[in-house]
Amino acid sequence: MRRGGILWHGFAGLVLLFMLTPLFILVLFCFSRNALLSFPIAGFTLDWFRKLFEHPQFWPSLRNSLIITVTVGVVSTVAGTMAALATARLRRAWSISLTLLVTLPVMLPPLMLGVALLSYFASIGMRLGLPTVIMSHLVFTQPFVVAIVAARMASFDHAAVESARDLGASRLRAFFNVTLPIIRPSVIGAALIAMALSLDDFVVTLFTIGGGSTLPIFMWGMLRKGVDPTINVIAVLLMLLSIGISLVGLRATRYRG
């Protein structure tokens, strides 16, 4: 097809401008001396960072966020990858319906998932805390792991695994020496998406954490009081954390070649 005219370029430019400008503004006002988020900018400062790091609730929230994110990343990657590998061996109709079943939670808006889990935990007498948050995050992160790894397994050549088995490798050994190295980039990519989703989640966490705090919950508490540049700093830290997670993952995938 022919290349676009001026209208096409203009449209795409506007879409990108709409998507990127708010995030640019967010970062800009982390460093602005103004207490209100408005122009003109009176000068630049790192005070908002200091103010955030001195906040008594910041470090516990960061700690909780990291515990939840890492646990959810590991558990949902292991469980989801195992499920994707198992469905890859099944007949097509079975594997499709199983994958659909596992990805069902994605269709439920976070608010409904959150209040359903809250009622359920209350009915079975489970105390809310980090464990209940982790269980809840597994529900909506696992579908992404299954979908990503299953997509990779669709074009997987089983011959290599079979020859390893014929040469006397145990199932476990064939998995770690043949299957895993081949699908590693997809598995790591899936883990990162799971972690990024978990780190950013606010709604489900709010209903299942009880009294504790994570970075988004901490941010919520502050932004209910009003606009404050320290909120920009938390937001940017969250963004850097999720981009950082991805960069580490990209390196890990390249590292093994």
Added chain:
Amino acid sequence: MRDARSLANLMLLPSGLILVAFFLLPVSYFFVVSFWRVRSYKLQADATLDQYVEVFTGYWVPLLYTFAVALAIALAVTLIAFGFAFYCRFRAGRYGMPLLFLALLTLFGGYLTKIYTWKTILGAEGILNSALMLTGLTDAPITAFLFNPVAVVITLAHYTLPIAILPIFGSLRGIDEVPLDAARDLGAGPCRSFRDVVLPQAWPGLVTAFALTFLFAAGDYVTPMLVGGPNTSMIGVFIQSQFGHRVDAPLGSAMSFTVIALSLAVILGFAGTTRYFTRVR
């Protein structure tokens, strides 16, 4: 062979446990609760449709409002996302992938972050107003930017746009150049090949994008709470409040399942209508 099957079952176990224990059981229990009632602040098992009657008699205004807003967002976002994905795939040449990457970078923006940012941009003492006053375009702050349905639509559209671009681009990427060239060689104009080659293949991506965006918008409550203003309460705000100070789980549950059922109907309607217009003729 039996050995392999039992191994497959074993490997499905952790995933199945998570699905059953933390999704199917909670959601089923929550559905049953919608037929219960609350007496003197305590949940009581019952088999009543009172909650659903209450939803349709007492909350039809926010329900209608929610679906109008969600439909506006889902249609606009699906259309814009399709345009952008189409541009990146067919019209941008070698800049297509970098531009797509830039757009998808905003997936890292964060949910609360994006809502908060729009609040700071649109507020009376906010960034847009101060910029307008600085440039002399206005001399008093315009309060009409924030706390209205348009602010809700803009904020939710900004959040869902990259999520919608992803599946649409996925379906456009699968389109082979060969049938496009063949269509042109056989004398089809750009409109014809767009209708007969591109649209039918883009359809699954369009439906996925619409469904994700619609469900997200219909179920959201943080955006209307922070940028929507007092007269524009979406149903999510009412659902959420049944689990805060009101503690009426049956009503909240009935509201939730009403929203989900109606959303599915809208999504099926969209899928059916668009299938009719995008089918290969």
